[in-house]
Amino acid sequence: MVSSRRNTGGIQRDGSLRDWSEFVDPSPSPKLLYSQSYVAMRGLLSSLVSMDFALLSSRLKSAWAAILSQRHTRSPERSKSRGLSCKRLAFHLFVCFMVGIFIGFMPFFSVDVSQKIVSENGRLPFDEGAVDRGMVDGKVKELETIVVEKEVDIIDESEVEESPPVPAMLDDEADFVESAPAIPDINDLDITVRKLLIIVTITTVRPQQAYYLNRLAHVLKTVQSPLLWLVVEWPDQSFQTAEILRSSGVMYRHLICRKNTTSVRKIAVCQRNTAIYHIKKHRLDGIMHFADEERSYMSDVFEEMRKIRRFGAWPVAIHTGIKYRVVLEGPICKGNRVTGWNTIQNIQKKSAVRRFPVGFSGFAFNSTMLWDPERWNRPPMDSVIVHSGGRGGLQESRFIEKLVKHERQIEGLPEDCNRVMVWNFNLEPPLLNVPPGWSLHKNLDAVIPVT
Amino acid sequence: MAMRLSSAAVALALLLAATALEDVARGQDTERIEGSAGDVLEDDPVGRLKVYVYELPTKYNKKMVAKDSRCLSHMFAAEIFMHRFLLSSAIRTLNPEEADWFYTPVYTTCDLTPWGHPLPFKSPRIMRSAIQFISSHWPYWNRTDGADHFFVVPHDFGACFHYQEEKAIERGILPLLRRATLVQTFGQKDHVCLKEGSITIPPYAPPQKMKTHLVPPETPRSIFVYFRGLFYDTANDPEGGYYARGARASVWENFKNNPLFDISTDHPPTYYEDMQRSIFCLCPLGWAPWSPRLVEAVVFGCIPVIIADDIVLPFADAIPWDEIGVFVAEDDVPKLDTILTSIPMDVILRKQRLLANPSMKQAMLFPQPAQPGDAFHQILNGLGRKLPHPKSVYLDPGQKVLNWTQGPVGDLKPW
Numbered sequence: 077m078v079s080s081r082r083n084t085g086g087i088q089r090d091g092s093l094r095d096w097s098e099f100v101d102p103s104p105s106p107k108l109l110y111s112q113s114y115v116a117m118r119g120l121l122s123s124l125v126s127m128d129f130a131l132l133s134s135r136l137k138s139a140w141a142a143i144l145s146q147r148h149t150r151s152p153e154r155s156k157s158r159g160l161s162c163k164r165l166a167f168h169l170f171v172c173f174m175v176g177i178f179i180g181f182m183p184f185f186s187v188d189v190s191q192k193i194v195s196e197n198g199r200l201p202f203d204e205g206a207v208d209r210g211m212v213d214g215k216v217k218e219l220e221t222i223v224v225e226k227e228v229d230i231i232d233e234s235e236v237e238e239s240p241p242v243p244a245m246l247d248d249e250a251d252f253v254e255s256a257p258a259i260p261d262i263n264d265l266d267i268t269v270r271k272l273l274i275i276v277t278i279t280t281v282r283p284q285q286a287y288y289l290n291r292l293a294h295v296l297k298t299v300q301s302p303l304l305w306l307v308v309e310w311p312d313q314s315f316q317t318a319e320i321l322r323s324s325g326v327m328y329r330h331l332i333c334r335k336n337t338t339s340v341r342k343i344a345v346c347q348r349n350t351a352i353y354h355i356k357k358h359r360l361d362g363i364m365h366f367a368d369e370e371r372s373y374m375s376d377v378f379e380e381m382r383k384i385r386r387f388g389a390w391p392v393a394i395h396t397g398i399k400y401r402v403v404l405e406g407p408i409c410k411g412n413r414v415t416g417w418n419t420i421q422n423i424q425k426k427s428a429v430r431r432f433p434v435g436f437s438g439f440a441f442n443s444t445m446l447w448d449p450e451r452w453n454r455p456p457m458d459s460v461i462v463h464s465g466g467r468g469g470l471q472e473s474r475f476i477e478k479l480v481k482h483e484r485q486i487e488g489l490p491e492d493c494n495r496v497m498v499w500n501f502n503l504e505p506p507l508l509n510v511p512p513g514w515s516l517h518k519n520l521d522a523v524i525p526v527t
Numbered sequence: 528m529a530m531r532l533s534s535a536a537v538a539l540a541l542l543l544a545a546t547a548l549e550d551v552a553r554g555q556d557t558e559r560i561e562g563s564a565g566d567v568l569e570d571d572p573v574g575r576l577k578v579y580v581y582e583l584p585t586k587y588n589k590k591m592v593a594k595d596s597r598c599l600s601h602m603f604a605a606e607i608f609m610h611r612f613l614l615s616s617a618i619r620t621l622n623p624e625e626a627d628w629f630y631t632p633v634y635t636t637c638d639l640t641p642w643g644h645p646l647p648f649k650s651p652r653i654m655r656s657a658i659q660f661i662s663s664h665w666p667y668w669n670r671t672d673g674a675d676h677f678f679v680v681p682h683d684f685g686a687c688f689h690y691q692e693e694k695a696i697e698r699g700i701l702p703l704l705r706r707a708t709l710v711q712t713f714g715q716k717d718h719v720c721l722k723e724g725s726i727t728i729p730p731y732a733p734p735q736k737m738k739t740h741l742v743p744p745e746t747p748r749s750i751f752v753y754f755r756g757l758f759y760d761t762a763n764d765p766e767g768g769y770y771a772r773g774a775r776a777s778v779w780e781n782f783k784n785n786p787l788f789d790i791s792t793d794h795p796p797t798y799y800e801d802m803q804r805s806i807f808c809l810c811p812l813g814w815a816p817w818s819p820r821l822v823e824a825v826v827f828g829c830i831p832v833i834i835a836d837d838i839v840l841p842f843a844d845a846i847p848w849d850e851i852g853v854f855v856a857e858d859d860v861p862k863l864d865t866i867l868t869s870i871p872m873d874v875i876l877r878k879q880r881l882l883a884n885p886s887m888k889q890a891m892l893f894p895q896p897a898q899p900g901d902a903f904h905q906i907l908n909g910l911g912r913k914l915p916h917p918k919s920v921y922l923d924p925g926q927k928v929l930n931w932t933q934g935p936v937g938d939l940k941p942w
Contacts (some may be wrong), residue, residue, distance in 0.1 A: 322746055322804055
């Protein structure tokens with residue numbers, strides 16, 4: 077929320093007019109407002125769970141947050157750049173937003189809650205209709221975003237009297253107001269301390285383990301401290317893993333998930349959740365990233381992660397198809413603002429469209445989101461864990477949806493997302509014939525004997 | 528906010544310290560303390576004292592082990608291994624007339640509950656029965672009322688024979704043992720369960736098992752502070768505050784979120800290995816001030832952080848605990864992070880070098896078979912330093928000091 081406030085504030089401040097002019101046509105707004113209300117009503121009546129509403133409400137929240145950030149302005153730079161007219165605009169926006177909130181939020185809110193419950197059960201959090209709107213297209217997003225904010229602007233005050241008051245919203249508002257003082261705190265922390273990195277790696281004993289785990293350990297060793305490496309193994313603490321970790325010199329904790337299953341997928345989920353529970357239990361405060369051992373990292377990416385306030389994503393180079401085509405997956409950015417996505421997914425195949433097309437190796441987030449929902453205005457009972465459902469990246473996307481609702485809450489890294497720092501090349505041979513533990517207790521027959 | 532900031536600053540300091548330490552914490556060099564303390568560890572007790580081992584019916588010792596061999600591996604097992612050691616030791620004498628010390632091989636903590644817990648409810652009766660036996664079969668007990676006898680009483684509160692401090696204090700040292708020299712793990716200054724002249728020994732930690740978990744000494748110490756064990760004993764102290772006098776709870780509440788504090792209740796299979804990659808190992812009090820962590824920390828070269836006010840440490844007259852360990856007052860636990868990070872690097876390195884000294888480790892262990900300088904030998908050295916006995920220990924013929932009917936009625940029942 078913090079970053080989104082800042083970012084949206086930025087949009088309104090400077091680049092806004094120039095950028096907006098190419099998208100915004102003031103006339104369609106009322107129409108859109110109508111259609112949204114209509115959809116909202118339908119959603120309310122049928123109790124259909126729609127991603128759509130969650131997104132919209134979060135957009136409104138973001139707009140609200142943007143306004144708030146202007147009210148609670150601290151940065152002298154910012155106040156200089158914004159003139160009196162901005163303040164007036166802010167006030168105007170605020171008044172209009174309050175109006176809009178009463179009209180629009182009742183259905184949004186109720187749907188929001190049911191959406192939460194359903195996704196908690198691990199079912200698809202959106203239906204077909206929602207996917208249409210959640211289409212991964214930066215420009216469409218941008219347009220919608222702006223329209224929503226505009227919409228706030230044009231709502232007539234007379235409409236307020238007609239809409240019933242919505243007491244439930246008061247809680248939400250209070251959340252925003254209360255959280256405002258937390259901003260300097262988090263920002264200042266960034267200045268004074270190098271942020272803790274919490275790197276989660278899941279592993280199991282297999283022939284390639286030594287290759288991958290050693291490689292990752294060497295990268296992590298070069299990262300500036302503080303870095304805490306949570307290595308989660310299944311099903312036991314093995315000698316092999318312990319030995320690799322011990323020699324690494326990285327500050328690590330060797331955790332175990334004992335789940336009795338053979339499903340690789342469920343094992344991985346259990347391992348990731350073991351790390352999440354550990355962070356929750358210990359209330360670790362840092363930037364958390366799932367660094368799978370097969371990935372290849374430039375150590376710069378870890379320094380970039382430290383800049384993350386809420387949630388950060390970056391482009392990852394991956395292989396696709398049998399032809400080993402290299403493609404990029406991840407955000408397209410202007411500065412740190414995400415303006416779109418690179419993805420390999422087939423947009424035609426609606427069922428598989430991901431809200432956030434990022435794999436586990438492409439994002440990191442503030443770990444306090446896991447155990448301090450208040451700080452992030454997240455629902456207090458909504459626990460963030462990885463669910464086993466969802467193929468083709470849907471699993472990651474759903475996990476991310478728990479943490480962020482909108483691209484504005486995502487910080488693109490590095491600046492302009494212009495560098496690939498992580499590679500996800502799946503070159504693993506299907507079967508390796510190697511000595512157990514890579515130790516050569518018995519000499520192999522010499523290929524070239526010394527005579 | 529200010530609080531958060533300051534805690535962040537502290538965290539930063541901690542992390543910087545840890546990184547720096549990590550690089551230099553490879554100390555393989557050892558260091559000896561010149562002069563008094565360190566050298567005492569290498570004393571050879573042979574020729575300094577002679578010990579007579581009473582022959583007791585096997586129900587006092589061997590049969591108890593045969594009944595439940597689990598008492599060979601719990602942390603009170605020193606009483607059994609001490610007996611076995613003495614039987615084959617060069618200081619043993621078969622002639623009681625020339626003995627300086629008399630040893631009664633009675634395994635009072637080997638009477639385990641069905642769940643394997645060594646609860647000392649019958650210990651007073653077993654001990655009383657054994658003393659009755661030796662005093663009626665040999666003249667030596669009555670000569671001094673036990674003043675030249677020593678007993679190994681390794682239970683939580685030694686010869687007070689109760690696992691709860693309050694009850695232990697209420698009971699006091701078993702009346703029959705009030706003139707004897709007690710060899711015990713319990714040690715706390717000005718405590719009714721530690722009488723003057725007792726020898727405080729390390730608890731038993733399995734030496735063979737520890738040896739199999741050794742990792743190369745050049746293994747980087749990547750943990751700053753390590754602890755595994757209970758923070759709250761909800762079963763015996765449901766309301767909290769009694770267990771560890773709240774010190775362990777304070778460790779958890781204050782430092783669970785500190786990435787440098789690797790603390791948990793889980794006991795991992797790599798427990799011993801993890802201690803070898805830690806710089807500091809917390810040794811807070813539990814129900815008793817001591818725990819096997821003291822031994823483990825020294826053996827694995829991890830600087831023991833002793834959190835137990837007024838603790839009397841094992842062989843404190845021979846092991847320079849002040850120089851190898853760090854003492855933190857129970858009330859200062861909330862400041863543990865700053866205390867540990869403000870220790871200068873060279874001090875830490877010196878402590879590590881001292882810990883690397885094999886004689887320090889040896890003195891903490893009860894190996895089978897015994898080795899020069901091990902804990903058995905330290906006990907004998909301790910007994911040897913008490914010689915010769917002052918003339919006052921010998922009673923006039925017919926003189927009685929001990930009151931055989933003193934103590935709770937339950938303890939007087941025959942065993």
